[in-house]
Amino acid sequence: MTMKSFGDEDTIFEDMDVLNPNEQTYQPEALPEREVELDQIHSALRPATMGSTPLNLIVYGQSGQGKTVGIRLKTNQLQEYANEADMDLTVVHVRCKGMGSSYHVLTNLVKRLREKRFGPGEELPSGHQRKTLLNMVIQNLEEIEGTIIIVLDEIDAIGDDDYILYELPRSNPDGVRLSLIGITNDLQFRENLDADVRSSLGEDEVRFEPYDANQLRDILARRAAGALRDTSFNDGIEDYRHLQSGVLTDDTIPLAAALGAQDTGDARAAIRLLFRAARFADDAGETIVTEDHVRKARDFLETKAIESGIQTLPNQRMLALMAVTFHAVNSDAPVSTTPIYTQYKSFCEYENVNILSNRRFRDRLNDLADTNILNKQQGRGRGEENKYTLAVDLETALENLPKESARLGDVAEILREKDSAQTR
Numbered sequence: 001m002t003m004k005s006f007g008d009e010d011t012i013f014e015d016m017d018v019l020n021p022n023e024q025t026y027q028p029e030a031l032p033e034r035e036v037e038l039d040q041i042h043s044a045l046r047p048a049t050m051g052s053t054p055l056n057l058i059v060y061g062q063s064g065q066g067k068t069v070g071i072r073l074k075t076n077q078l079q080e081y082a083n084e085a086d087m088d089l090t091v092v093h094v095r096c097k098g099m100g101s102s103y104h105v106l107t108n109l110v111k112r113l114r115e116k117r118f119g120p121g122e123e124l125p126s127g128h129q130r131k132t133l134l135n136m137v138i139q140n141l142e143e144i145e146g147t148i149i150i151v152l153d154e155i156d157a158i159g160d161d162d163y164i165l166y167e168l169p170r171s172n173p174d175g176v177r178l179s180l181i182g183i184t185n186d187l188q189f190r191e192n193l194d195a196d197v198r199s200s201l202g203e204d205e206v207r208f209e210p211y212d213a214n215q216l217r218d219i220l221a222r223r224a225a226g227a228l229r230d231t232s233f234n235d236g237i238e239d240y241r242h243l244q245s246g247v248l249t250d251d252t253i254p255l256a257a258a259l260g261a262q263d264t265g266d267a268r269a270a271i272r273l274l275f276r277a278a279r280f281a282d283d284a285g286e287t288i289v290t291e292d293h294v295r296k297a298r299d300f301l302e303t304k305a306i307e308s309g310i311q312t313l314p315n316q317r318m319l320a321l322m323a324v325t326f327h328a329v330n331s332d333a334p335v336s337t338t339p340i341y342t343q344y345k346s347f348c349e350y351e352n353v354n355i356l357s358n359r360r361f362r363d364r365l366n367d368l369a370d371t372n373i374l375n376k377q378q379g380r381g382r383g384e385e386n387k388y389t390l391a392v393d394l395e396t397a398l399e400n401l402p403k404e405s406a407r408l409g410d411v412a413e414i415l416r417e418k419d420s421a422q423t424r
C-alpha cells in the first residue's frame, strides 16, 4: 500500500475551520438566532458607554447554546467601541472549568490580570491565603483602572465554594468600574446560589433557551456555506431554505439538525456531527456528504463518547462495570444484581477498596444504565431483581477498562485474560 501524500488530494472543503466546533478555532461573527439575548446583554453592558458601571450579569442555559460566543461577540463589540471612543476598558475571560474552588479561580484571575498589565507568561501565585489572593486581585484591578469586565465562564465548576462570587462584587476597588459576568450551563447551580450572591451577581440575568431543529438547520447552513465548496446562499439570504449546495444532499443538514435537536438543541453537537460527516466523506475521496455519512458520524461520536465515559469512570462505578463485564465474558445473558454484587465484592477485596452496601451498589449500576454503558431490565413482580447487560460490545468494554499499570488495572487485566482464554 502506498502512503497518501499531502496536498494532492481533492477536497470538498473550502475552509474547514468554519465547520470546526472548537470555539478557539472558529467564532461566528453573528448569531441571528440570539438577537433577543444579545440585546439583553447589550443593555447590561451599555452603561459602560455612558461613563457608568456595566451591570453584573448571570448568563445561563444548557450546553452549546451560544452563551460563550454571545458574550464574546458583545464584549468584543464594546471593546471596539472603547478603542474608538478612547474609553479605558479591559475585559478578562476566565474559564473556570476544572478549577473546583474559588481559590483556584482567584489564583487564575491574579495571573490573568497581571498578564493584562505585563504581557503573557505570568506565573500562577502559590502559597497564599484566600483573603490575600482576593486583595491581590483588587490591587491588580486598581493598577489597571477604568472599566473592567470579568467574565467567569462555567462558574458552576466552583461548586459550593462561592467565596469569590460573594466577595468580588462587594470589593469596590478604587478608580475601577467593575462588572462581573457569570456563565453557567448548570441550571441547578444558579438556583442554589446564596440569596446575597444571586442578587449582587444577577443584577441582570439572561437565559439561553435550547435551539429547535429549524434554528439548528440555519446554524448548520451558515457554517456549511462558509466551510464547503460549491455551497452558498441564494439572494444573499442566510437561512437553510436559501442554501444551495453541490456537495450536500437535501437530507444531510435536516438530519444533522434533527439529531442535534433530539438531545438538548445543542449547536455544538449538531456542528460536530456535520463536521464529522463531511470529514468521513472527504477522507474517503467522496464528493457528496449524504445522510449515511451523518448516521455513520452519529454512531462514531456516540461510541467515542461512551468510550471516554468508561475511561473516566470513578472507582466504584468502574468496579461495578467490571463485575458486569466478568459475567459478560461468560455469556451474553442478562445477569441479576446479586451475582453482580458478589463479583463486585470480591474485586473490591482484591483491590483493597471499601465495599458499598447493596443498596448503594444498585445505585451505581443504575448510574451506568443512565449513561448508556449498561442495559437494564427492570425486575417485574415484587422481589424480582433488575438484570443488567453491557450496552457496548464486550471488546469495547475490555479495551476501555483501565490499562494494566493504572489503578484497578489488575482486575481489568484478569478480565482481558479470561476473555482471551475463552475465545481461544
Ligand SMILES: Nc1ncnc2c1ncn2[C@@H]1O[C@H](COP(=O)(O)OP(=O)(O)OP(=O)(O)O)[C@@H](O)[C@H]1O
Pocket (backbone or CB within 6 Å): 020, 021, 022, 023, 026, 027, 028, 030, 031, 032, 033, 034, 061, 062, 063, 064, 065, 066, 067, 068, 069, 070, 184, 185, 219, 267, 268, 271
Ligand atoms: N447561533 C449560532 N450560530 C452559529 N454557531 C453557533 C451558534 N450558537 C452556538 N454556535 C456554535 O456552537 C458551539 C458552542 O457554542 P458556545 O460555546 O457559545 O456554547 P455555550 O452555550 O457557551 O456552551 P457551554 O455551556 O457548553 O460552554 C460553538 O462552536 C459556537 O460557535
